[in-house]
Amino acid sequence: MIPLNPEIDRKLRMGLIGGGGAAFIGKVHAISATLDNRARLCAGALSSDPQRAKDSASIFGIHEDRAYENVQQLIESELQLDEKDRIDFVSIATPNHTHAEIAQTALKAGFHVICDKPMTNKVEDARELVKTVEQTGKIFALTHNYTGYPMIRQAREIIEAGEIGDILAIRATYLQGWLTTLDESVTASRGTWKSDPVKAGSGSLGDIGTHAYNLLRFVTGLNVNQLAATTESFHPTRRLDDYGLIQLRMDNGALGIITYSQMSHGRLNDFTLEIDGTAGALTWNQEDPNRLVMQRQGAATEIMHRHPAGAYMHELARLATRIPGGHPEGFYEAFANIYRAAYDDIAKNIANGFNPGINTLYPNVYDGLEGVRLIERVQASSEENNAWLDF
Numbered sequence: 001m002i003p004l005n006p007e008i009d010r011k012l013r014m015g016l017i018g019g020g021g022a023a024f025i026g027k028v029h030a031i032s033a034t035l036d037n038r039a040r041l042c043a044g045a046l047s048s049d050p051q052r053a054k055d056s057a058s059i060f061g062i063h064e065d066r067a068y069e070n071v072q073q074l075i076e077s078e079l080q081l082d083e084k085d086r087i088d089f090v091s092i093a094t095p096n097h098t099h100a101e102i103a104q105t106a107l108k109a110g111f112h113v114i115c116d117k118p119m120t121n122k123v124e125d126a127r128e129l130v131k132t133v134e135q136t137g138k139i140f141a142l143t144h145n146y147t148g149y150p151m152i153r154q155a156r157e158i159i160e161a162g163e164i165g166d167i168l169a170i171r172a173t174y175l176q177g178w179l180t181t182l183d184e185s186v187t188a189s190r191g192t193w194k195s196d197p198v199k200a201g202s203g204s205l206g207d208i209g210t211h212a213y214n215l216l217r218f219v220t221g222l223n224v225n226q227l228a229a230t231t232e233s234f235h236p237t238r239r240l241d242d243y244g245l246i247q248l249r250m251d252n253g254a255l256g257i258i259t260y261s262q263m264s265h266g267r268l269n270d271f272t273l274e275i276d277g278t279a280g281a282l283t284w285n286q287e288d289p290n291r292l293v294m295q296r297q298g299a300a301t302e303i304m305h306r307h308p309a310g311a312y313m314h315e316l317a318r319l320a321t322r323i324p325g326g327h328p329e330g331f332y333e334a335f336a337n338i339y340r341a342a343y344d345d346i347a348k349n350i351a352n353g354f355n356p357g358i359n360t361l362y363p364n365v366y367d368g369l370e371g372v373r374l375i376e377r378v379q380a381s382s383e384e385n386n387a388w389l390d391f
């Protein structure tokens, strides 16, 4: 049984921002944040529409007294509550252009923050957020949820242990197809902001390209020295990129390539990471996340299953599983693993002011800055016809 937050001996109290109406990821936050019974969703500002924000509260089990019309009201009202009732943290599941201001307001008011990606739309805003996290000493986690999969953590440990030797090449391919049939003239029930350059900041690059970049850094432990990129808008009426190729030169000399697309017919959430090392190669796919494939020239292919009792499982991977092997775990559990790691630090921070620094198991504010810098550098390289740029 996973312990309740031992340092504080109580559940953490959560406020959710976004997620109301037909919204997608806010509901995933609500479920994942409470999966381990270490937090309770107490309050929310669930929509940009004040009435919908209040009306949506009951399906999240939020009492009407703490169903707020907007973020400002949530922060001000929660601050007036007794400390033993007040929320400890907010989860931000709103469109990209709103993240910076909401996160700043919450941190400065004394709340920890779990924020969805990309962290901000502008590099300056991302740098300001880094400063605020450092000044307030609050915990900040970014939900690049793919790093939470047990077999991704297994891949990271395999690489760290030197089992595939030095890394030579990385291929991250993230393919979706939902834009192929998107008619931008029709008002969608959710996500119309994703087609607005001001609100979204970038297209598929920020939406899925940043996940690919974060995942390859998490698994390999490498950083990017240089990149060259080309982005395209293949959709006939779209103003934002929907396809891109990003070539990377890593800091150990390895070559990397990210291909991202939301214009590939039939692809749902087809996200593959492949790594070639001097002694072996690894392959993982998000649609079959409980398996990791290892190959060595001339040897039989090894397929590792997520199996907590498996002798081959590394500790980090084992700790990221909840149920026995053969019982599939997926998106929610991986998402919950980001929360689980952030909760460890939030509880310690509440108990004794713990400051995690720059290396955390969950993606943090520095990783968020990296993602926003990636967007800016990719756009710059593409505008310069695929020029190689220092990163």
Ligand SMILES: NC(=O)c1ccc[n+]([C@@H]2O[C@H](COP(=O)([O-])OP(=O)(O)OC[C@H]3O[C@@H](n4cnc5c(N)ncnc54)[C@H](O)[C@@H]3O)[C@@H](O)[C@H]2O)c1
Binding pocket: 017, 018, 019, 020, 021, 022, 023, 024, 025, 026, 045, 046, 047, 048, 049, 070, 071, 093, 094, 095, 096, 098, 116, 117, 118, 143, 144, 145, 190, 191, 192, 206, 207
């Ligand atoms: N981690 C992931 O896998 C993942 C997946 C999808 C989306 N996302 C990210 O999550 C964020 C939300 O995406 P989505 O697909 O859920 O969008 P969505 O359009 O489905 O939902 C956004 C919600 O936020 C609300 N909202 C907007 N402005 C608000 C404000 N100022 N205050 C309170 N509520 C507000 C909207 O009313 C809506 O309920 C985006 O940043 C997106 O990039 C992450």
